Amino acid sequence: MNTTIVQNFLRRWGIxxxxxxxxxxxxxxxxxxxxxxxxxxxxxxxxxxxxxxxDLSKGIARAILLLPVQRREVTKTLCWIGIGLPTLxxxxxxxxxxxxxxxxxxxxxxxxxxxxxxxxxxxASLSIVYFALTGLPTNVKEAQEWSARSLFFGALWGFSIGxxxxxxxxxxxxxxxxxxxxxxxxxxxxxxxxxxYQRTDDMLSSRSTGRSESRPGxxxxxxxxxxxxxxxxxxxxxxxxxxxxxxxxxxxxxVATSVFNTLFLxxxxxxxxxxxxxxxxxxxxxxxxxxIFVVMPSFFLATKLMAARVFRSxxxxxxxxxxxxxxxxxxxxxxxxxxxxxxxxxxTDLASAQKLSKEFFMMGGIGTLIIPLILRFGLxxxxxxxxxxxxxxxxLGRIFLPxxxxxxxxxxxGIVAIIVSRFLTEWLLATSSHAYHQLNQxxxxxxxxxxx
Amino acid sequence: MSENAxxxxxxxxxxxxxxxxxxxxxxxxGSIYGFVGPNGAGxxxxxxxxxxxxxxxxxxxxxxxxxxxxxxxxxxxxVAYVSPDLNYQVWSKVKHVIKxxxxxxxxxxxxxxEELLRRFKIEQSDKIATLSFGNKIKLALVLALxxxxxxxxxxxPTVGLDALSKREVFSQLLTMIQxxxxxxxxxxxxxxxxxxxxxHIGIINExxxxxxxxxxxxxxxxxxxxxxxxxxxxxxxxxxxxxxNRHRVITDEPENYTTALKQRxxxxxxxxxxxxxxxxxGLVGENEE
Numbered sequence: 001m002n003t004t005i006v007q008n009f010l011r012r013w014g015i016x017x018x019x020x021x022x023x024x025x026x027x028x029x030x031x032x033x034x035x036x037x038x039x040x041x042x043x044x045x046x047x048x049x050x051x052x053x054x055d056l057s058k059g060i061a062r063a064i065l066l067l068p069v070q071r072r073e074v075t076k077t078l079c080w081i082g083i084g085l086p087t088l089x090x091x092x093x094x095x096x097x098x099x100x101x102x103x104x105x106x107x108x109x110x111x112x113x114x115x116x117x118x119x120x121x122x123x124a125s126l127s128i129v130y131f132a133l134t135g136l137p138t139n140v141k142e143a144q145e146w147s148a149r150s151l152f153f154g155a156l157w158g159f160s161i162g163x164x165x166x167x168x169x170x171x172x173x174x175x176x177x178x179x180x181x182x183x184x185x186x187x188x189x190x191x192x193x194x195x196x197y198q199r200t201d202d203m204l205s206s207r208s209t210g211r212s213e214s215r216p217g218x219x220x221x222x223x224x225x226x227x228x229x230x231x232x233x234x235x236x237x238x239x240x241x242x243x244x245x246x247x248x249x250x251x252x253x254x255v256a257t258s259v260f261n262t263l264f265l266x267x268x269x270x271x272x273x274x275x276x277x278x279x280x281x282x283x284x285x286x287x288x289x290x291x292i293f294v295v296m297p298s299f300f301l302a303t304k305l306m307a308a309r310v311f312r313s314x315x316x317x318x319x320x321x322x323x324x325x326x327x328x329x330x331x332x333x334x335x336x337x338x339x340x341x342x343x344x345x346x347x348t349d350l351a352s353a354q355k356l357s358k359e360f361f362m363m364g365g366i367g368t369l370i371i372p373l374i375l376r377f378g379l380x381x382x383x384x385x386x387x388x389x390x391x392x393x394x395x396l397g398r399i400f401l402p403x404x405x406x407x408x409x410x411x412x413x414g415i416v417a418i419i420v421s422r423f424l425t426e427w428l429l430a431t432s433s434h435a436y437h438q439l440n441q442x443x444x445x446x447x448x449x450x451x452x
Numbered sequence: 453m454s455e456n457a458x459x460x461x462x463x464x465x466x467x468x469x470x471x472x473x474x475x476x477x478x479x480x481x482g483s484i485y486g487f488v489g490p491n492g493a494g495x496x497x498x499x500x501x502x503x504x505x506x507x508x509x510x511x512x513x514x515x516x517x518x519x520x521x522x523x524x525x526x527x528x529x530x531v532a533y534v535s536p537d538l539n540y541q542v543w544s545k546v547k548h549v550i551k552x553x554x555x556x557x558x559x560x561x562x563x564x565x566e567e568l569l570r571r572f573k574i575e576q577s578d579k580i581a582t583l584s585f586g587n588k589i590k591l592a593l594v595l596a597l598x599x600x601x602x603x604x605x606x607x608x609p610t611v612g613l614d615a616l617s618k619r620e621v622f623s624q625l626l627t628m629i630q631x632x633x634x635x636x637x638x639x640x641x642x643x644x645x646x647x648x649x650x651x652h653i654g655i656i657n658e659x660x661x662x663x664x665x666x667x668x669x670x671x672x673x674x675x676x677x678x679x680x681x682x683x684x685x686x687x688x689x690x691x692x693x694x695x696x697n698r699h700r701v702i703t704d705e706p707e708n709y710t711t712a713l714k715q716r717x718x719x720x721x722x723x724x725x726x727x728x729x730x731x732x733x734g735l736v737g738e739n740e741e
Binding site for chain 2: 234235237238303304306307309310312313314315316317318320429430431432433435436
């Protein structure tokens with residue numbers, strides 16, 4: 001393992017890791033005092049593979065491979081950064097927070113089995129996410145054609161977050177054989193870690209070239225799902241295609257979550273599709289990951305802001321442009337909520353679905369704050385530092401402040417958040433030059449939309 | 453009705469480490485105006501302010517006879533902007549971005565758009581991410597020209613273009629301006645291209661306009677004067693070079709300057725015409741010192 005690369009990684013991402021650590025510490029502390037069980041907290045993924053993915057999208061693979069360091073050593077170093085180091089760090093943080101809970105809350109005893117479960121959950125989820133990272137699309141051909149491979153790895157990347165959360169909750173509530181479940185999860189983690197290690201070298205090679213393996217041929221016209229063959233389109237078509245993209249992505253996500261529950265968790269807990277346990281886990285999974293669904297519209301729009309200069313040079317005022325952006329986001333959020341409401345009504349009952357819909361709307365509204373944030377700071381570590389608490393705390397608030405989330409207050413908070421975001425966006429589009437001068441935007445555009 | 457396509461007066465904008473202005477800039481209708489300056493001089497900031505990307509601290513900006521901010525939408529209907537920073541990757545394919553952009557312009561000329569794409573060898577089915585850097589600039593130019601703008605503003609349009617592509621681009625620009633109704637402003641630090649294609653020039657440095665006017669007149673009035681002198685130089689010249697008592701200055705009053713030199717006992721005096729690059733280095737170099 002090369003310590004210089006590790007130190008450099010920690011120096012560059014120190015602030016983000018520090019904030020994630022603080023949040024992890026607080027969460028483990030509250031979880032242990034409130035006896036909410038071994039709830040896995042997905043922020044730890046930011047300490048390793050997610051930050052690594054940002055580095056890779058900026059082209060770090062090429063820089064690392066040019067260093068006078070053996071390939072084998074580089075591979076071990078990346079695995080250590082992606083899996084080993086964050087697992088070790090989670091273990092240390094967990095010990096600290098559990099010790100704190102024993103000291104400050106005398107009724108709670110130090111629970112070593114819970115510590116081991118937390119570390120295993122963290123290790124397994126980090127391994128799965130790291131493995132997914134090795135297969136994520138690296139060039140335009142893969143990224144834009146939605147190949148089966150990129151879909152698989154992308155889905156794995158997304159589901160491992162919610163899956164790990166769900167797993168820890170389900171096993172904690174399960175009365176039978178917790179030890180064997182965790183043992184199995186540990187074996188799964190070791191398997192993915194080993195597989196990820198094997199694939200690291202290929203990942204570095206493919207990401208260091210910068211060009212797609214083959215330039216797409218000039219034309220073989222391909223009718224894509226989003227390719228509405230109309231005349232001049234303008235913003236309405238843009239809104240329709242973006243909302244459709246978000247909607248289709250959500251359906252794929254929901255279907256995959258159900259399949260994940262049926263196959264993966266079915267093996268662990270013996271649940272079968274359609275039975276009460278399966279419905280319970282699917283509902284938990286969807287509501288647990290709801291922030292992903294409702295924040296997704298804002299995130300999709302944020303990716304479109306890479307073209308801020310193009311939008312601003314159009315014959316639209318800052319106000320008109322903001323209206324178009326928020327039309328897109330609000331329609332998307334409502335579409336997502338209708339989709340989730342329908343599924344929840346089918347799986348549970350109308351009252352539960354209504355309650356969840358209010359939560360979703362509030363989280364979606366708060367999520368729109370990402371748009372002015374990205375306009376102001378661009379997609380870089382500063383934005384992550386500010387955006388992460390917004391996204392995750394809006395989701396975690398459901399656990400600690402359920403009385404706000406399930407009432408009509410949540411709808412008012414959601415509406416206020418959307419209005420504030422809308423006016424902040426207009427103000428930033430009209431007055432700030434930051435939105436148009438983000439070097440990282442090009443790097444992010446390359447990472448998200450692929451590069452040639 | 454104003455005879456100028458762009459009139460900027462007393463424009464000011466301050467950042468923590470850079471101050472633009474007070475800046476005056478005048479682009480006559482029907483001209484090709486070269487907006488020249490070193491990196492960080494304030495060219496892009498000025499153009500960004502014209503298109504509402506950032507808010508001015510003071511001053512006025514008129515485009516095609518209208519205030520650029522008050523009549524933002526009407527101005528943008530008739531003015532196009534090209535820059536290497538325009539990112540079209542969001543639309544994935546060339547045909548998608550064309551459909552998106554043309555929806556905003558009544559005067560969009562689809563036939564001209566297709567002709568330009570053919571000429572620049574860009575396919576409508578091409579993926580934008582796979583276009584070379586030069587082709588991305590050409591695509592931006594196609595999207596700008598096809599809306600038949602009265603004023604075309606180009607920010608560093610030749611960056612990354614090879615010699616052939618540059619010739620193609622400038623040939624299209626010259627075609628556009630032939631009828632005298634269209635105006636082009638090109639911001640660049642590629643001086644050789646601008647000298648050939650522009651008829652007006654403005655040299656900016658550290659946020660201030662150093663010199664502005666017709667290119668041929670500026671080049672005709674400015675001259676290099678080489679001479680040897682002991683002691684102080686007469687006023688009215690920009691020192692370009694000095695080697696012991698051997699000096700080279702640029703002046704816009706060569707006859708008066710030569711007379712002043714002779715009065716101060718200078719010897720080996722010779723005057724030479726300047727090209728744009730020499731004029732630029734003379735003005736900006738002195739300013740840097």
